[in-house]
Amino acid sequence: MELVRLKLVTIVAEAVLEKRLLEEIRRQGAKGYTLTEARGEGSRGLRTMDWEGQNIRLEAIVSEGVAERILQVLQERYFPYYAVIAFVENVEVVRGHKYV
């Protein structure tokens, strides 16, 4: 069974951004995503619970190029304003075509 090497982009952001970030990554070419609710703390301080919830933790398995573009967008439109972080890892998957 041959495995394909792809990128896993994980974004942690304040919950209010959910809708926008899902749009963004789709626009950049992500074919799917997985989202879990999270809490957290960082340079912008504790995200206390509110009506919108706290943080979201968003994962997308994408090609290297798409990963690049997603980080680019975050860099330009989100990092300066919002409580957001993102990191990239190497993952191996079956059915590589499914994600690109």
Next chain:
Amino acid sequence: MELVRLKLVTIVAEAVLEKRLLEEIRRQGAKGYTLTEARGEGSRGLRTMDWEGQNIRLEAIVSEGVAERILQVLQERYFPYYAVIAFVENVEVVRGHKYV
């Protein structure tokens, strides 16, 4: 402190599969697992909430061989029918014996 290199297998699947997948990975030799609730979207469309919940995100730290076998089983019995994805990463742990 010497670290051991192992595989982290992450499975995202529709919640209804929880019981079965836990059995499967145990049968393939996983010594433990961590499970979080998740939502998500993929080629099979949005998993809307239902009585069973939405998606589960299942992690297991295992040896390379066990990881192989888990993917094998998913490949044969789950990928064709169910909303499931899986990916593998390299992780380093203390107490390597604990996981194999």
Next chain:
Amino acid sequence: MELVRLKLVTIVAEAVLEKRLLEEIRRQGAKGYTLTEARGEGSRGLRTMDWEGQNIRLEAIVSEGVAERILQVLQERYFPYYAVIAFVENVEVVRGHKYV
């Protein structure tokens, strides 16, 4: 856009340890964390739900040195007594300075 290589330390532990572990990792130099609620099973058996909740899944992006120290502390004060595991991965981030 240049990416910086850092370590992602993930800790899964019984929920009752939340406060302490957050202190510990801060003391070791983590600049932030992301926490999700989880369930799981391991050598100490199923963590059944209780008033304190079940497991927590704690992630921190840190420098290699800090990662080392966190594992050290877990090794000494937590692994022997509590239901805790930890693993380390390589991740790439933008804004590397943010995490060290």
Next chain:
Amino acid sequence: MDALELLRLNLLSPMVLAFFLGALAVWLKSDLTLPEGLYAALSLYLLFAIGFKGGVELSHTSARAIALPALATLLLGLLTPAVAYFAARRFLRLDGVNAAALAAHYGSVSAVTFLAALAFVQASGHKAEGFMPTLVALLEVPGVIIGILLARRSSSGGRLGEAFREVLTGKSVFLMVGGLLVGVLSGEEGMKKVEAFFVAPFQGVLTLFLLELGLVAARRLADLRRLGWRLVAFGTAVPLLHGSLGLMLAKGAGLSLGGGVVLAAMAASASYIAAPAAVRLALPQANPSLYLAASLGVTFPFNLVLGIPLYYALANGLWG
């Protein structure tokens, strides 16, 4: 009160309105969502409360009084999946597995449709037999199992035994039957202690639940557009068949007009709690958006809005 007036009353009940409010939220792309925990909590409350109330009633119902209605219900559990199966094969031209999946759903029962019918009957000034919830529990399981058996004829794969266990020990069946037992054993004594929680606020909780159900159902409509008008026809015709069948059997079993309308609504309803989970596991090849769109997107609102008043009108003919 004439059927039209009742139709109005029914449409303007908070429950029905809440359902459409949920649908509206999806249509307006509102970010309204219920926390997942809440959805599960409401279902749990409703299922246990239905069972409990049924059980308390049962505790002072003679076996003789319920024997025939129970028989009629089991008969419905056998006939309705068959009807749905053949309708799906012939009219929707579906393969065996997908037809069987639909059969499992339309052979089982929707607890919320049952509750809506109960409320409607009360509003119309009639009364359904107290043991109706027991019949819901009776009707929930057989349909699902027969549906799965029908699929066996046309395919293999999935695991049968496991499927049975899944249905019988599944959350929803377990909670309703469990509540029933608690009700039977604790009786009126027990009811006094907990009715402020399980009875008084019930319809309000149901209203919130229908808000959520409206969200879920509306999301299904997207699939529906893809699946086309035939599915809509199926999702409205089958309930009418099953509803009439239910009325006749109810009449035969000597139920009251109220009980008849409720049994009809039960037969006409399609499960979207017990069935989907079981079918998903037992018939993975079946396409979920097909049976979910049909049962939740078409049949549930149809019964909620038109079906129930219609069965009531028919019942007035049969009983009056």
Next chain:
Amino acid sequence: MDALELLRLNLLSPMVLAFFLGALAVWLKSDLTLPEGLYAALSLYLLFAIGFKGGVELSHTSARAIALPALATLLLGLLTPAVAYFAARRFLRLDGVNAAALAAHYGSVSAVTFLAALAFVQASGHKAEGFMPTLVALLEVPGVIIGILLARRSSSGGRLGEAFREVLTGKSVFLMVGGLLVGVLSGEEGMKKVEAFFVAPFQGVLTLFLLELGLVAARRLADLRRLGWRLVAFGTAVPLLHGSLGLMLAKGAGLSLGGGVVLAAMAASASYIAAPAAVRLALPQANPSLYLAASLGVTFPFNLVLGIPLYYALANGLWG
């Protein structure tokens, strides 16, 4: 009953006490937290229930009776953001964007402050007009939108159209307006069915919610210390201005003393549900800890404890 006695009564109501209990938990570093699902569930219940009750009342209110009060409310929706904006520019010496963010919050309304005022008025033996919740829905949106428009003058970025959609289809506005519609359409008939859930337990649910709000507000006080006394002054002076404005407009619109006090509290309150989400999206450059500390850390407790009794005392002058 004299104002002091009422102040005592107000302070010692379970709701107010629960708020301080929550704050105490933070102060004692207790690990008390409400499950996130519960917080969302309580908000959802409160918003829908407010709307619903308002709608039922509205269903038997003549358009003429509500016309003037509605006008007065809209006027408040125009004036209060302006007042807050200039106060923030002049007195807090904030840049346009942050001033606008505050304007959006103080121009909108806090549902919980509204409820506290309602309870206070009842305890004082008066009665507010039944349609007050309708006015809450009216007051919630304009302030936010004007706030965002004010920011436009001093900066760009963020997306306006989207911001509007966000406010109008946002959870909180949708639930309250939705509940209102359900109430109007189902009327007293519907109310009978669900009041055991949406009316009777309401103040108890509110008590739990205030426990949580106390936790959240206290966490904001840390920021406050950083932001200094001027923000505290702002957070107490602006409500007084808005409250008085509300009283005068209420008097002019012919509201009762009770209605006047409630409208004053509405005007004096700062939103911390609808506004923060909308502002965060539309004005990302604005500093959240600024507007959250002001609205939740200062103005909310101020109104809860001192403001409301004060508006009541003033009203006694104006009306008596």
Next chain:
Amino acid sequence: MDALELLRLNLLSPMVLAFFLGALAVWLKSDLTLPEGLYAALSLYLLFAIGFKGGVELSHTSARAIALPALATLLLGLLTPAVAYFAARRFLRLDGVNAAALAAHYGSVSAVTFLAALAFVQASGHKAEGFMPTLVALLEVPGVIIGILLARRSSSGGRLGEAFREVLTGKSVFLMVGGLLVGVLSGEEGMKKVEAFFVAPFQGVLTLFLLELGLVAARRLADLRRLGWRLVAFGTAVPLLHGSLGLMLAKGAGLSLGGGVVLAAMAASASYIAAPAAVRLALPQANPSLYLAASLGVTFPFNLVLGIPLYYALANGLWG
């Protein structure tokens, strides 16, 4: 009413039945689970409501009336951990740390056992003093702390100071004591406002909670099998000792028969909310499955089913 009849009544109350229903779910391998949020929400509601009701009662109780009962309760808080500790050392032959862990649990109190006793006493036509919940709050803490101190004698490690803070500011103690304060301060006035939420539905909520507790307890039984009959003996004998002790002290303190039975049940009960968390942190070397299996798997059901009626029977001797 004779004890046997009461035993029946007790067994057939919805709460007790729900507990066994939960256990049954585990035994049938049903996939029934309560959403985690719900479990936390129910606990929170129950603890706050207990405290609140106790506080309201306290608000019109003279210090003199409660002085002696409070003293008796504190005495129990000192004696019961000691009894449990030596029983664990001698009879279970446990090392100091594990014995101390058990002592902490059996020296503290289970809120749900307290509630079951209260309900039982009412059903039996008696009445317990209104201030009993205050005594629960009094009994909850000392046992845990003494247990931890006992462990110190035999080992070190863990952090004492932190452990104290953990117990005193822990969720459960904070909520009950907090509710008590709110109750004392708001009194009957406040009670009127919120009783529809905190009083009327209480037993129903408790029923749901016991369903969950049944799930948790049954999962513990697996461990039990491993730990053997001696633990079962311990988990039934110690409650009997503590229960009798409670009765005698209650009698001495001049409590009514009803109050005596409740205090006995409190003494006999083992904590599974406050104690486990504190012990886990302070005595990590202690084996959790040991104390959880004992307190939740053995002692809780024992008190629920047999213990309480037994203490009642004994009380009839002592008082009658």
